[in-house]
Amino acid sequence: MIRLARNYGSKAVKQDFHLLPDFKLKCGLEIHTQLSTQNKLFSHSTNDPFASANVPNFHTSFFDVALPGTQPNLNLEAVLFAVKLAVALKSEVNLSSQFDRKHYFYGDQPLGYQITQHYNPLAKGGSIELTKALDGIDQEHIKIDIMQLQIEQDTGKSIYRESEHVSLIDLNRSNVPLIEMVTLPNFTDLKQIRSFIKKYQNLVRHLGISTGDLETGAMRVDVNMSINDYCRVELKNLPNTSSIMNAVKFEYKRQVDIIRRGDADELLSTPETRGWTGSSTVKLRSKETTIDYRYMPDPEIPLIELSPDVVAGVKTSLPVLPDEILRRLMSKPYFLSLKDAKILTVNGNGRDQQYTQSELLTFYLDTFEEYLAHVKEDINPKLPTNWIIHELLGNLNRLQFPLSKALQTLTPSKFAELLVLIHEGTLSKASGKLLLFHILEGAKGSIDLLPVDLSALIDNFELNAIQDVDPEELKKICSDILSQLNDPKLLEGIITGKKKNSLKFLVGQGMRLSQGRVKPQLFEQTFKKLLKITW
Protein backbone atom coordinates (compact mmCIF):
# COMPACT_ATOMS: atom_id res chain seq x y z
CA MET A 1 0.00 0.00 0.00
CA ILE A 2 1.45 3.33 -1.04
CA ARG A 3 0.55 6.44 0.89
CA LEU A 4 1.27 10.05 0.25
CA ALA A 5 2.27 12.39 3.00
CA ARG A 6 -0.70 14.55 3.96
CA ASN A 7 -0.67 17.83 2.17
CA TYR A 8 -2.54 20.49 4.07
CA GLY A 9 -1.83 23.47 1.86
CA SER A 10 -3.84 23.34 -1.30
CA LYS A 11 -2.06 25.42 -3.90
CA ALA A 12 -4.40 24.83 -6.81
CA VAL A 13 -4.83 28.03 -8.77
CA LYS A 14 -8.35 29.42 -8.68
CA GLN A 15 -9.86 29.34 -12.14
CA ASP A 16 -13.27 29.16 -13.66
CA PHE A 17 -14.59 25.66 -13.70
CA HIS A 18 -17.54 24.32 -15.63
CA LEU A 19 -18.82 20.86 -16.27
CA LEU A 20 -19.14 20.31 -20.01
CA PRO A 21 -22.44 18.93 -21.35
CA ASP A 22 -20.68 16.27 -23.48
CA PHE A 23 -18.66 14.96 -20.56
CA LYS A 24 -20.98 13.60 -17.93
CA LEU A 25 -19.55 13.35 -14.44
CA LYS A 26 -20.47 10.45 -12.19
CA CYS A 27 -19.22 10.30 -8.59
CA GLY A 28 -19.53 8.07 -5.56
CA LEU A 29 -18.07 8.75 -2.12
CA GLU A 30 -16.46 6.54 0.49
CA ILE A 31 -16.31 8.31 3.84
CA HIS A 32 -14.36 7.00 6.82
CA THR A 33 -15.45 8.47 10.15
CA GLN A 34 -13.69 7.92 13.47
CA LEU A 35 -16.15 7.20 16.25
CA SER A 36 -15.64 9.14 19.48
CA THR A 37 -16.19 6.19 21.78
CA GLN A 38 -14.48 6.08 25.17
CA ASN A 39 -12.39 3.08 24.20
CA LYS A 40 -10.95 1.55 21.07
CA LEU A 41 -12.77 -0.94 18.85
CA PHE A 42 -11.25 -4.19 20.08
CA SER A 43 -9.32 -3.22 23.22
CA HIS A 44 -9.76 -1.27 26.43
CA SER A 45 -7.27 1.47 25.60
CA THR A 46 -8.59 5.02 25.58
CA ASN A 47 -9.70 6.23 22.21
CA ASP A 48 -7.73 9.45 21.91
CA PRO A 49 -6.02 9.58 18.55
CA PHE A 50 -5.11 13.31 18.60
CA ALA A 51 -4.95 14.83 22.08
CA SER A 52 -1.74 13.05 22.85
CA ALA A 53 -0.06 13.43 19.48
CA ASN A 54 3.03 14.54 21.35
CA VAL A 55 3.12 11.29 23.33
CA PRO A 56 3.29 8.59 20.65
CA ASN A 57 2.18 5.05 21.42
CA PHE A 58 0.62 6.13 24.70
CA HIS A 59 -2.96 4.95 24.15
CA THR A 60 -2.06 1.41 23.25
CA SER A 61 -2.73 -2.02 24.66
CA PHE A 62 -1.10 -5.35 23.89
CA PHE A 63 -3.77 -5.97 21.26
CA ASP A 64 -3.29 -2.58 19.56
CA VAL A 65 0.39 -3.33 19.07
CA ALA A 66 -0.48 -6.91 17.99
CA LEU A 67 1.46 -8.77 20.63
CA PRO A 68 1.12 -12.48 19.76
CA GLY A 69 -1.50 -14.22 21.83
CA THR A 70 -3.71 -11.18 22.39
CA GLN A 71 -7.27 -11.31 21.19
CA PRO A 72 -9.89 -8.78 20.11
CA ASN A 73 -12.74 -7.81 22.41
CA LEU A 74 -15.57 -5.98 20.62
CA ASN A 75 -16.55 -2.56 22.03
CA LEU A 76 -20.34 -2.44 22.11
CA GLU A 77 -20.41 1.36 22.27
CA ALA A 78 -18.95 1.42 18.74
CA VAL A 79 -21.69 -0.92 17.54
CA LEU A 80 -24.32 1.31 19.17
CA PHE A 81 -22.88 4.42 17.48
CA ALA A 82 -22.91 2.62 14.14
CA VAL A 83 -26.53 1.55 14.62
CA LYS A 84 -27.44 5.17 15.45
CA LEU A 85 -25.93 6.34 12.20
CA ALA A 86 -27.57 3.53 10.24
CA VAL A 87 -30.98 4.39 11.65
CA ALA A 88 -30.50 8.12 10.98
CA LEU A 89 -29.64 7.28 7.36
CA LYS A 90 -32.68 4.98 7.05
CA SER A 91 -30.35 2.07 6.28
CA GLU A 92 -31.42 -1.46 6.90
CA VAL A 93 -29.54 -2.76 9.92
CA ASN A 94 -28.27 -6.28 9.49
CA LEU A 95 -29.27 -8.18 12.63
CA SER A 96 -26.38 -10.55 12.16
CA SER A 97 -23.19 -9.04 10.74
CA GLN A 98 -19.61 -10.21 10.88
CA PHE A 99 -15.99 -9.06 10.87
CA ASP A 100 -13.47 -10.06 8.24
CA ARG A 101 -9.71 -9.79 7.92
CA LYS A 102 -8.32 -7.73 5.05
CA HIS A 103 -4.66 -8.73 4.70
CA TYR A 104 -1.88 -6.40 3.73
CA PHE A 105 1.43 -5.57 5.28
CA TYR A 106 2.38 -2.11 6.34
CA GLY A 107 4.47 -0.87 9.26
CA ASP A 108 1.59 0.92 10.97
CA GLN A 109 -0.65 -2.16 10.71
CA PRO A 110 1.19 -4.60 12.97
CA LEU A 111 -1.47 -7.34 12.88
CA GLY A 112 -0.75 -7.84 9.18
CA TYR A 113 -4.44 -7.42 8.46
CA GLN A 114 -7.18 -4.87 9.12
CA ILE A 115 -10.36 -6.03 10.81
CA THR A 116 -13.24 -4.79 8.69
CA GLN A 117 -16.65 -5.93 7.46
CA HIS A 118 -16.45 -7.22 3.93
CA TYR A 119 -18.94 -10.01 3.34
CA ASN A 120 -21.67 -9.07 5.71
CA PRO A 121 -21.62 -5.38 6.81
CA LEU A 122 -23.57 -3.76 9.64
CA ALA A 123 -26.12 -2.03 7.41
CA LYS A 124 -27.13 -1.69 3.79
CA GLY A 125 -29.15 0.85 1.83
CA GLY A 126 -30.48 4.17 3.11
CA SER A 127 -30.08 7.62 1.67
CA ILE A 128 -29.47 11.30 2.27
CA GLU A 129 -31.72 13.87 0.62
CA LEU A 130 -30.33 17.13 -0.70
CA THR A 131 -32.60 20.03 -1.59
CA LYS A 132 -32.21 23.42 -3.21
CA ALA A 133 -34.03 25.06 -0.30
CA LEU A 134 -31.89 23.68 2.52
CA ASP A 135 -28.63 22.62 0.90
CA GLY A 136 -28.24 25.08 -1.94
CA ILE A 137 -27.85 22.52 -4.74
CA ASP A 138 -28.95 23.46 -8.27
CA GLN A 139 -31.66 20.79 -8.52
CA GLU A 140 -34.90 21.09 -6.50
CA HIS A 141 -34.31 17.75 -4.85
CA ILE A 142 -32.01 14.73 -5.22
CA LYS A 143 -31.47 11.55 -3.26
CA ILE A 144 -28.02 10.07 -2.70
CA ASP A 145 -28.31 6.35 -2.06
CA ILE A 146 -26.10 4.60 0.41
CA MET A 147 -24.68 1.21 -0.46
CA GLN A 148 -23.51 0.13 2.95
CA LEU A 149 -22.09 1.00 6.35
CA GLN A 150 -19.29 -1.09 7.78
CA ILE A 151 -17.39 -0.99 11.06
CA GLU A 152 -13.61 -1.30 10.88
CA GLN A 153 -10.45 -0.43 12.78
CA ASP A 154 -8.18 2.48 11.93
CA THR A 155 -4.48 1.90 11.32
CA GLY A 156 -1.57 3.50 13.15
CA LYS A 157 0.33 6.41 11.67
CA SER A 158 3.64 6.46 9.86
CA ILE A 159 5.73 9.59 10.16
CA TYR A 160 8.54 10.03 7.66
CA ARG A 161 11.56 12.12 8.65
CA GLU A 162 13.33 12.23 5.34
CA SER A 163 16.25 14.34 6.50
CA GLU A 164 17.03 11.83 9.25
CA HIS A 165 16.28 8.83 7.01
CA VAL A 166 13.85 7.38 9.52
CA SER A 167 10.20 6.30 9.49
CA LEU A 168 8.45 6.49 12.83
CA ILE A 169 5.37 4.54 13.83
CA ASP A 170 2.72 5.89 16.22
CA LEU A 171 0.04 3.41 17.22
CA ASN A 172 -2.22 5.82 19.16
CA ARG A 173 -4.62 5.68 16.21
CA SER A 174 -4.34 1.94 15.78
CA ASN A 175 -7.67 0.20 16.45
CA VAL A 176 -9.68 3.42 16.75
CA PRO A 177 -13.22 2.56 15.58
CA LEU A 178 -14.21 3.73 12.10
CA ILE A 179 -17.37 3.58 10.07
CA GLU A 180 -16.94 3.37 6.34
CA MET A 181 -20.00 4.68 4.52
CA VAL A 182 -20.17 4.04 0.78
CA THR A 183 -22.60 5.80 -1.55
CA LEU A 184 -23.81 4.77 -4.98
CA PRO A 185 -22.34 6.85 -7.81
CA ASN A 186 -25.32 9.26 -7.74
CA PHE A 187 -23.43 12.57 -7.77
CA THR A 188 -23.40 14.51 -11.03
CA ASP A 189 -21.91 17.86 -9.99
CA LEU A 190 -19.63 19.48 -7.44
CA LYS A 191 -22.25 21.32 -5.41
CA GLN A 192 -23.95 18.03 -4.64
CA ILE A 193 -20.66 16.59 -3.37
CA ARG A 194 -19.91 19.62 -1.21
CA SER A 195 -23.42 19.71 0.27
CA PHE A 196 -23.42 15.98 0.95
CA ILE A 197 -20.12 16.14 2.83
CA LYS A 198 -21.35 19.08 4.93
CA LYS A 199 -24.60 17.32 5.66
CA TYR A 200 -22.99 14.03 6.59
CA GLN A 201 -20.45 15.85 8.78
CA ASN A 202 -23.22 17.74 10.55
CA LEU A 203 -25.16 14.51 11.03
CA VAL A 204 -22.33 12.63 12.77
CA ARG A 205 -21.70 15.67 14.99
CA HIS A 206 -25.41 16.03 15.71
CA LEU A 207 -25.67 12.36 16.70
CA GLY A 208 -22.64 12.85 18.95
CA ILE A 209 -20.78 9.93 17.42
CA SER A 210 -17.77 11.73 15.92
CA THR A 211 -16.06 15.12 15.86
CA GLY A 212 -16.43 14.90 12.08
CA ASP A 213 -13.35 17.07 11.53
CA LEU A 214 -11.71 16.72 8.13
CA GLU A 215 -8.59 18.58 9.18
CA THR A 216 -7.62 16.12 11.89
CA GLY A 217 -8.50 13.10 9.78
CA ALA A 218 -11.47 12.19 12.01
CA MET A 219 -13.44 12.21 8.77
CA ARG A 220 -11.77 11.18 5.50
CA VAL A 221 -13.43 11.38 2.12
CA ASP A 222 -12.39 9.34 -0.94
CA VAL A 223 -13.99 10.42 -4.20
CA ASN A 224 -14.61 7.92 -6.99
CA MET A 225 -15.28 9.55 -10.33
CA SER A 226 -15.74 8.64 -13.95
CA ILE A 227 -16.76 10.46 -17.12
CA ASN A 228 -19.04 9.09 -19.84
CA ASP A 229 -18.90 5.60 -18.40
CA TYR A 230 -15.16 5.10 -18.67
CA CYS A 231 -13.54 3.41 -15.69
CA ARG A 232 -13.67 5.02 -12.29
CA VAL A 233 -10.69 6.74 -10.73
CA GLU A 234 -10.50 6.77 -6.94
CA LEU A 235 -9.05 9.92 -5.31
CA LYS A 236 -7.49 9.60 -1.87
CA ASN A 237 -5.51 11.83 0.53
CA LEU A 238 -7.96 14.72 0.46
CA PRO A 239 -7.48 16.50 3.79
CA ASN A 240 -10.13 19.23 3.58
CA THR A 241 -13.11 20.43 1.56
CA SER A 242 -11.09 22.68 -0.71
CA SER A 243 -8.70 19.81 -1.54
CA ILE A 244 -11.69 17.61 -2.33
CA MET A 245 -13.18 20.21 -4.66
CA ASN A 246 -9.87 21.10 -6.31
CA ALA A 247 -8.95 17.45 -6.80
CA VAL A 248 -12.30 16.71 -8.48
CA LYS A 249 -11.90 19.74 -10.76
CA PHE A 250 -8.34 18.78 -11.68
CA GLU A 251 -9.27 15.17 -12.29
CA TYR A 252 -12.31 16.13 -14.38
CA LYS A 253 -10.14 18.26 -16.66
CA ARG A 254 -7.50 15.52 -16.88
CA GLN A 255 -10.04 12.89 -17.88
CA VAL A 256 -11.77 15.23 -20.36
CA ASP A 257 -8.39 15.89 -22.02
CA ILE A 258 -7.68 12.16 -22.25
CA ILE A 259 -11.08 11.49 -23.85
CA ARG A 260 -10.67 14.41 -26.28
CA ARG A 261 -7.21 13.22 -27.31
CA GLY A 262 -8.70 9.81 -28.10
CA ASP A 263 -6.57 8.08 -25.45
CA ALA A 264 -9.42 6.97 -23.18
CA ASP A 265 -9.43 3.34 -24.35
CA GLU A 266 -5.84 3.09 -23.30
CA LEU A 267 -5.76 5.32 -20.20
CA LEU A 268 -9.27 5.08 -18.74
CA SER A 269 -10.06 1.43 -19.35
CA THR A 270 -8.93 0.13 -15.97
CA PRO A 271 -9.81 1.60 -12.58
CA GLU A 272 -6.98 3.39 -10.79
CA THR A 273 -6.28 5.04 -7.46
CA ARG A 274 -4.80 8.53 -7.44
CA GLY A 275 -3.59 10.83 -4.66
CA TRP A 276 -3.77 14.62 -4.34
CA THR A 277 -0.52 16.52 -4.04
CA GLY A 278 -2.11 19.89 -3.34
CA SER A 279 -2.03 20.93 -6.99
CA SER A 280 -2.52 17.79 -9.09
CA THR A 281 -3.63 14.18 -8.88
CA VAL A 282 -0.95 11.51 -9.22
CA LYS A 283 -1.29 7.81 -9.81
CA LEU A 284 -0.79 5.67 -6.73
CA ARG A 285 -1.70 2.33 -8.22
CA SER A 286 -3.99 0.77 -10.76
CA LYS A 287 -6.77 -1.36 -9.41
CA GLU A 288 -5.58 -4.16 -11.73
CA THR A 289 -2.39 -4.54 -9.77
CA THR A 290 -4.17 -4.21 -6.43
CA ILE A 291 -2.85 -6.73 -4.00
CA ASP A 292 -5.13 -9.63 -3.20
CA TYR A 293 -6.44 -8.84 0.27
CA ARG A 294 -7.26 -12.51 0.98
CA TYR A 295 -10.45 -11.54 2.82
CA MET A 296 -11.57 -14.13 5.35
CA PRO A 297 -14.04 -14.09 8.24
CA ASP A 298 -12.23 -13.29 11.49
CA PRO A 299 -12.46 -16.50 13.51
CA GLU A 300 -11.73 -14.72 16.80
CA ILE A 301 -14.72 -12.36 16.77
CA PRO A 302 -18.24 -13.68 17.18
CA LEU A 303 -21.02 -12.43 14.91
CA ILE A 304 -22.66 -9.13 15.93
CA GLU A 305 -26.12 -10.43 16.79
CA LEU A 306 -28.60 -7.60 17.36
CA SER A 307 -32.12 -8.08 18.61
CA PRO A 308 -34.80 -6.09 16.76
CA ASP A 309 -35.53 -4.38 20.12
CA VAL A 310 -32.10 -2.77 20.13
CA VAL A 311 -32.68 -1.25 16.70
CA ALA A 312 -36.19 -0.16 17.67
CA GLY A 313 -34.81 1.39 20.89
CA VAL A 314 -32.21 3.37 18.97
CA LYS A 315 -34.93 4.54 16.59
CA THR A 316 -37.11 5.91 19.37
CA SER A 317 -34.24 7.57 21.21
CA LEU A 318 -32.79 9.21 18.12
CA PRO A 319 -32.75 13.04 18.40
CA VAL A 320 -34.78 15.09 15.91
CA LEU A 321 -32.59 15.31 12.81
CA PRO A 322 -31.10 18.58 11.53
CA ASP A 323 -33.33 18.98 8.43
CA GLU A 324 -36.45 18.63 10.53
CA ILE A 325 -35.13 21.18 13.04
CA LEU A 326 -34.32 23.59 10.18
CA ARG A 327 -37.83 23.24 8.77
CA ARG A 328 -39.42 23.87 12.17
CA LEU A 329 -37.25 26.92 12.83
CA MET A 330 -38.12 28.39 9.47
CA SER A 331 -41.86 28.20 10.05
CA LYS A 332 -44.37 29.51 12.60
CA PRO A 333 -43.79 30.92 15.22
CA TYR A 334 -40.02 31.34 14.67
CA PHE A 335 -39.84 32.30 10.99
CA LEU A 336 -36.04 32.19 10.95
CA SER A 337 -34.10 32.75 7.76
CA LEU A 338 -32.19 29.70 6.48
CA LYS A 339 -28.94 31.42 7.46
CA ASP A 340 -30.01 32.03 11.06
CA ALA A 341 -31.61 28.59 11.36
CA LYS A 342 -28.30 27.07 10.27
CA ILE A 343 -26.44 29.01 12.94
CA LEU A 344 -28.63 27.17 15.45
CA THR A 345 -28.33 23.73 13.85
CA VAL A 346 -25.09 23.34 11.93
CA ASN A 347 -22.48 22.06 14.31
CA GLY A 348 -19.12 23.75 14.13
CA ASN A 349 -15.99 21.88 15.09
CA GLY A 350 -16.52 23.01 18.67
CA ARG A 351 -13.00 24.29 19.17
CA ASP A 352 -13.41 27.94 18.24
CA GLN A 353 -16.90 28.68 19.43
CA GLN A 354 -18.26 29.50 22.87
CA TYR A 355 -21.19 27.07 22.74
CA THR A 356 -22.34 23.74 21.40
CA GLN A 357 -25.17 23.72 18.90
CA SER A 358 -27.53 21.93 21.21
CA GLU A 359 -26.82 24.40 24.06
CA LEU A 360 -27.53 27.30 21.74
CA LEU A 361 -30.64 25.76 20.23
CA THR A 362 -32.05 24.89 23.65
CA PHE A 363 -31.32 28.41 24.91
CA TYR A 364 -33.03 29.91 21.87
CA LEU A 365 -36.12 27.70 22.12
CA ASP A 366 -36.51 28.20 25.89
CA THR A 367 -36.07 31.96 25.64
CA PHE A 368 -38.48 32.12 22.71
CA GLU A 369 -41.11 30.23 24.66
CA GLU A 370 -40.88 32.61 27.63
CA TYR A 371 -40.91 35.65 25.38
CA LEU A 372 -43.95 34.32 23.54
CA ALA A 373 -45.75 33.65 26.82
CA HIS A 374 -45.35 37.34 27.73
CA VAL A 375 -46.15 39.05 24.49
CA LYS A 376 -48.69 36.56 23.07
CA GLU A 377 -50.05 37.64 19.65
CA ASP A 378 -48.00 40.79 19.53
CA ILE A 379 -44.85 38.77 18.80
CA ASN A 380 -41.86 40.09 16.87
CA PRO A 381 -40.00 36.89 15.89
CA LYS A 382 -36.94 38.86 14.75
CA LEU A 383 -36.31 40.13 18.29
CA PRO A 384 -35.13 36.85 19.89
CA THR A 385 -33.12 35.97 16.77
CA ASN A 386 -31.33 39.28 16.62
CA TRP A 387 -30.60 39.42 20.31
CA ILE A 388 -29.50 35.82 20.69
CA ILE A 389 -27.75 35.05 17.43
CA HIS A 390 -26.23 38.44 16.84
CA GLU A 391 -25.93 40.37 20.12
CA LEU A 392 -25.42 37.55 22.61
CA LEU A 393 -23.11 35.40 20.46
CA GLY A 394 -21.18 38.47 19.34
CA ASN A 395 -20.52 39.40 22.96
CA LEU A 396 -19.62 35.85 23.99
CA ASN A 397 -17.06 35.69 21.20
CA ARG A 398 -15.67 39.11 22.03
CA LEU A 399 -15.38 38.22 25.71
CA GLN A 400 -14.33 34.60 25.08
CA PHE A 401 -16.98 33.56 27.55
CA PRO A 402 -18.85 30.25 27.17
CA LEU A 403 -22.63 30.20 26.85
CA SER A 404 -22.90 27.46 29.48
CA LYS A 405 -21.54 29.91 32.08
CA ALA A 406 -23.37 32.96 30.75
CA LEU A 407 -26.72 31.28 31.10
CA GLN A 408 -26.20 30.76 34.81
CA THR A 409 -26.82 34.46 35.20
CA LEU A 410 -28.75 35.16 32.01
CA THR A 411 -31.19 32.28 32.22
CA PRO A 412 -33.69 31.92 29.37
CA SER A 413 -36.33 33.57 31.55
CA LYS A 414 -34.02 36.51 32.34
CA PHE A 415 -33.10 36.85 28.70
CA ALA A 416 -36.79 36.79 27.79
CA GLU A 417 -37.37 39.52 30.39
CA LEU A 418 -34.77 41.64 28.64
CA LEU A 419 -36.48 41.01 25.31
CA VAL A 420 -39.86 41.97 26.72
CA LEU A 421 -38.45 45.25 28.11
CA ILE A 422 -37.07 46.07 24.67
CA HIS A 423 -40.27 44.89 23.01
CA GLU A 424 -42.38 47.17 25.18
CA GLY A 425 -40.07 50.11 24.72
CA THR A 426 -39.18 50.28 28.42
CA LEU A 427 -35.58 49.78 27.41
CA SER A 428 -34.16 51.26 24.21
CA LYS A 429 -32.06 49.07 21.94
CA ALA A 430 -28.98 51.09 22.75
CA SER A 431 -29.52 50.69 26.51
CA GLY A 432 -30.26 46.99 26.01
CA LYS A 433 -26.94 46.50 24.27
CA LEU A 434 -25.08 48.31 27.03
CA LEU A 435 -26.83 46.31 29.69
CA LEU A 436 -26.19 42.96 27.99
CA PHE A 437 -22.50 43.68 27.64
CA HIS A 438 -22.28 44.87 31.22
CA ILE A 439 -23.98 41.71 32.55
CA LEU A 440 -21.75 39.37 30.55
CA GLU A 441 -18.56 41.23 31.32
CA GLY A 442 -19.41 41.14 35.03
CA ALA A 443 -20.33 37.47 34.90
CA LYS A 444 -17.03 36.58 33.29
CA GLY A 445 -15.14 37.82 36.33
CA SER A 446 -17.42 36.20 38.94
CA ILE A 447 -17.17 32.80 40.49
CA ASP A 448 -20.67 32.34 41.92
CA LEU A 449 -23.19 33.22 39.29
CA LEU A 450 -26.80 33.96 40.24
CA PRO A 451 -29.63 34.95 37.92
CA VAL A 452 -29.26 38.64 37.19
CA ASP A 453 -31.64 41.22 38.73
CA LEU A 454 -32.52 43.22 35.65
CA SER A 455 -34.75 45.85 37.21
CA ALA A 456 -32.16 46.68 39.87
CA LEU A 457 -29.51 47.15 37.21
CA ILE A 458 -31.80 49.29 35.07
CA ASP A 459 -32.60 51.52 38.05
CA ASN A 460 -28.96 51.71 39.08
CA PHE A 461 -27.82 52.85 35.69
CA GLU A 462 -30.95 54.91 35.04
CA LEU A 463 -31.44 53.09 31.79
CA ASN A 464 -35.21 53.21 31.79
CA ALA A 465 -36.52 54.71 28.62
CA ILE A 466 -38.19 58.00 29.43
CA GLN A 467 -41.83 57.12 28.97
CA ASP A 468 -43.48 60.51 29.37
CA VAL A 469 -41.18 62.86 27.61
CA ASP A 470 -42.18 66.47 27.99
CA PRO A 471 -42.96 67.61 24.39
CA GLU A 472 -41.64 71.08 25.14
CA GLU A 473 -38.36 69.70 26.38
CA LEU A 474 -38.11 67.49 23.30
CA LYS A 475 -38.78 70.47 21.07
CA LYS A 476 -36.03 72.38 22.82
CA ILE A 477 -33.48 69.58 22.31
CA CYS A 478 -34.43 69.33 18.64
CA SER A 479 -34.25 73.10 18.03
CA ASP A 480 -30.84 73.20 19.69
CA ILE A 481 -29.62 70.45 17.40
CA LEU A 482 -30.96 72.29 14.35
CA SER A 483 -29.48 75.62 15.34
CA GLN A 484 -26.07 74.08 15.90
CA LEU A 485 -26.17 72.18 12.66
CA ASN A 486 -24.98 74.95 10.36
CA ASP A 487 -25.54 72.94 7.20
CA PRO A 488 -28.29 74.57 5.10
CA LYS A 489 -27.77 72.16 2.19
CA LEU A 490 -28.45 69.14 4.36
CA LEU A 491 -31.55 70.76 5.83
CA GLU A 492 -32.87 71.66 2.39
CA GLY A 493 -32.36 68.10 1.21
CA ILE A 494 -34.31 66.79 4.17
CA ILE A 495 -37.15 69.30 3.85
CA THR A 496 -37.64 68.79 0.10
CA GLY A 497 -37.49 65.03 0.58
CA LYS A 498 -34.47 64.65 -1.72
CA LYS A 499 -32.37 63.38 1.14
CA LYS A 500 -34.93 61.64 3.33
CA ASN A 501 -32.26 59.45 4.87
CA SER A 502 -30.41 62.40 6.34
CA LEU A 503 -33.24 62.80 8.83
CA LYS A 504 -31.75 59.75 10.52
CA PHE A 505 -28.62 61.77 11.14
CA LEU A 506 -30.65 64.32 13.11
CA VAL A 507 -32.43 61.58 15.02
CA GLY A 508 -29.04 60.06 15.84
CA GLN A 509 -27.93 63.36 17.37
CA GLY A 510 -31.04 63.35 19.55
CA MET A 511 -30.43 59.76 20.64
CA ARG A 512 -26.88 60.63 21.57
CA LEU A 513 -27.97 63.61 23.66
CA SER A 514 -30.67 61.60 25.44
CA GLN A 515 -28.31 58.64 25.89
CA GLY A 516 -30.67 56.40 24.00
CA ARG A 517 -33.47 56.76 26.52
CA VAL A 518 -35.94 58.46 24.21
CA LYS A 519 -37.52 56.51 21.38
CA PRO A 520 -36.12 57.47 17.97
CA GLN A 521 -39.70 57.76 16.59
CA LEU A 522 -40.39 60.66 18.98
CA PHE A 523 -37.36 62.55 17.70
CA GLU A 524 -38.41 61.88 14.15
CA GLN A 525 -41.91 63.25 14.74
CA THR A 526 -40.59 66.36 16.50
CA PHE A 527 -38.05 67.15 13.80
CA LYS A 528 -40.73 66.72 11.15
CA LYS A 529 -43.01 69.15 12.97
CA LEU A 530 -40.26 71.73 13.50
CA LEU A 531 -39.11 71.59 9.89
CA LYS A 532 -42.69 71.40 8.58
CA ILE A 533 -41.83 68.33 6.60
CA THR A 534 -44.77 67.00 4.62
CA TRP A 535 -43.33 63.84 3.03
Ligand SMILES: Nc1ncnc2c1ncn2[C@@H]1O[C@H](COP(=O)(O)OP(=O)(O)OP(=O)(O)O)[C@@H](O)[C@H]1O
Ligand atom coordinates in the same frame (compact mmCIF):
# COMPACT_ATOMS: atom_id res chain seq x y z
N1 LIG B 1 -18.56 4.14 -12.68
C1 LIG B 1 -18.36 4.75 -11.53
N2 LIG B 1 -18.06 6.06 -11.50
C2 LIG B 1 -17.84 6.69 -10.33
N3 LIG B 1 -17.89 6.07 -9.14
C3 LIG B 1 -18.17 4.77 -9.12
C4 LIG B 1 -18.43 4.05 -10.29
N4 LIG B 1 -18.70 2.77 -9.92
C5 LIG B 1 -18.62 2.72 -8.58
N5 LIG B 1 -18.30 3.91 -8.07
C6 LIG B 1 -18.11 4.28 -6.67
O1 LIG B 1 -16.93 3.67 -6.21
C7 LIG B 1 -17.04 3.39 -4.82
C8 LIG B 1 -16.66 1.94 -4.58
O2 LIG B 1 -16.37 1.76 -3.22
P1 LIG B 1 -16.20 0.35 -2.53
O3 LIG B 1 -15.86 0.56 -1.12
O4 LIG B 1 -17.38 -0.47 -2.85
O5 LIG B 1 -15.01 -0.35 -3.34
P2 LIG B 1 -13.46 -0.06 -3.40
O6 LIG B 1 -13.20 1.36 -3.59
O7 LIG B 1 -12.96 -0.95 -4.48
O8 LIG B 1 -12.91 -0.58 -2.02
P3 LIG B 1 -11.92 0.03 -0.93
O9 LIG B 1 -12.79 0.19 0.27
O10 LIG B 1 -10.87 -0.96 -0.76
O11 LIG B 1 -11.43 1.35 -1.45
C9 LIG B 1 -18.48 3.70 -4.45
O12 LIG B 1 -18.55 4.96 -3.81
C10 LIG B 1 -19.20 3.75 -5.77
O13 LIG B 1 -20.30 4.63 -5.78
Ligand SMILES: [Mg+2]
Ligand atom coordinates in the same frame (compact mmCIF):
# COMPACT_ATOMS: atom_id res chain seq x y z
MG1 LIG C 1 -12.43 2.71 -2.36
Ligand SMILES: [Mg+2]
Ligand atom coordinates in the same frame (compact mmCIF):
# COMPACT_ATOMS: atom_id res chain seq x y z
MG1 LIG D 1 -14.45 1.23 0.24
